[in-house]
Amino acid sequence: MVNLTTRIGTMTLKNPIMPASGTFSEELADVFDLDCLGAHVTKTITREIRGGNPTPRVCEVQAGMLNSIGIPSKGLEYFKTSILPHYADYETPLVVSISANDADSFARLCADVTLPGVAAIEVNISCPNIEEDGKAFAMRPRTTGEVMTKLRAATDLPLWAKLTPNTGETVEVAQAAEEAGADALVVSNTLLAMAIDVRTRRPKLGNLMGGLSGPSIKPIALRMTYQCAKAVNIPIIGCGGISEVEDVLEFLIAGASAVQVGTATFINPTVMPRLIDGLAAYMHHAGIASIPDLVGSVRDEEAADGVVFMEAAL
């Protein structure tokens, strides 16, 4: 019997597979029993009610998709009265993803979702910060540090910082989040991208640009996971393009303690239970007893130090 449990700070998850924010909701229970997952992660919620972006909100590209869903949100009250109670029936811990457009409202929301039934808070600091011309908090170490300090002060729950790939300062941002008290890093969100219909010359998304997700971003998310794992001492949750057991293994070996699965669920709604099962089968056959035996086991040897901090094309 292999042991699939993994620790994210003070939390022990029954396995390292969980959904990525925005690609999961209660509705998936129509397809399989959600209690098999390591954690449940909500769509990012905001305090106010928001409508989201114009359609089309998605388009497909090679080995992936773009989305400009935005963050349509029914608001904090709806979360408390309708979403939260729904997850009370599950044994699997609930992680609530939140965001706001400035650091102080972010912190207030963080305090307000510190509620019974919430096991951890994932802060989507990849969202735009209106105090910095709409640049995402997690694009820069300074703004990351500022917002994370306020968020840390607002809650005693485990705090997961979700990073963005839209930065040239991955390592510095990760370190700033750790220093400000993050309990884990989720690496990472979507990569800003675009697609144009050459026939009509119109951008394929109603919002012109959107986030790239799916297999095409996996090497980038994996690179960031590796860099972060080398640079910080808090657990990393890998995310980006994971759809096969081999992808899960790659992220664990690069240094992730758990992974999130997003776009793959759209293609194959039962992919998460299949990954859990497939991971157990692989470990059994490979004689690997537990997840920590895999985490960070990448054989980078002496090359590591030189390359990790490099953020340039070679």
Place this chain on the structure above:
Amino acid sequence: MQNVTTLPARNPAPAGRVVEGTARVKSNDIVTGDYRLMVLDAPREMLDCRAGQFFHLLCPVLGGFEPFLRRPMSIYGFDAEAGELRFLYKVTGEGTGALALLRAGDDLNLLGPLGNGFTIREDWRNLLLVARGVGLATLAPLAMAAREAGCNLTAICSARAKNLLMSVEEFRATGAEVIAVTDEDGTSSVEALREVIEGRIAEGGIDAMYTCGSNRILTLLQDIGARHGIPGEIALEQQMACGLGMCHCCVRSFRRGGAIVHERVCREGPVFSIQEAMGW
């Protein structure tokens, strides 16, 4: 690498309302022009379907086509006894292009049935549907449902040309009265349709109207419905990713209670009230 396809044994999934699984292609032939009919041998648990519902198809990567997302497809026909599921589709792009290459014996992964079907209220007797082009695929199963509910159905089938009219015989076989209209005859214009429908209302009355797809027909039926107080339903399309209600990419706008609300076509739909639907 392991290829594991079963759910974890310690967490048996309850018989979900929605099934993901494979069906085997029985036939996949051209009906007319770019339209094809796919007949599948489908597992029983997928076949508890309602007219108006859809499946989300994992179109294969085949013959140079590389669809990434699933494609929503209305149920054109289903027969739980025979274990059969049918789709009528128009070959237009990556997904349907790949679908068209499937041959008898090939497997296709599907997710469904999804969404809410059409309603036929118990006190309704005379139903009218207006179908154009591939919208027929969505409305055809309504003919069976109408017969089972003991209702009379008038089906107005519209197409560009006579040879593109589909399913006329199938509709007749269910006892529906078919009115075929075409662009080439000039019988499919909004004015011509209005005359036909108003005529029906004057003769014996219509209790409910159904349509899908066309903006022009929606506007017409909204107007007629409002004027005579006749309820109706429309099946809408919108681009989809998850098909289950998780991603919020498939929203459309509706007028309700003096406000404009957004609803997910995959979850709250694809069937909506004609009066609430907004043109696009």
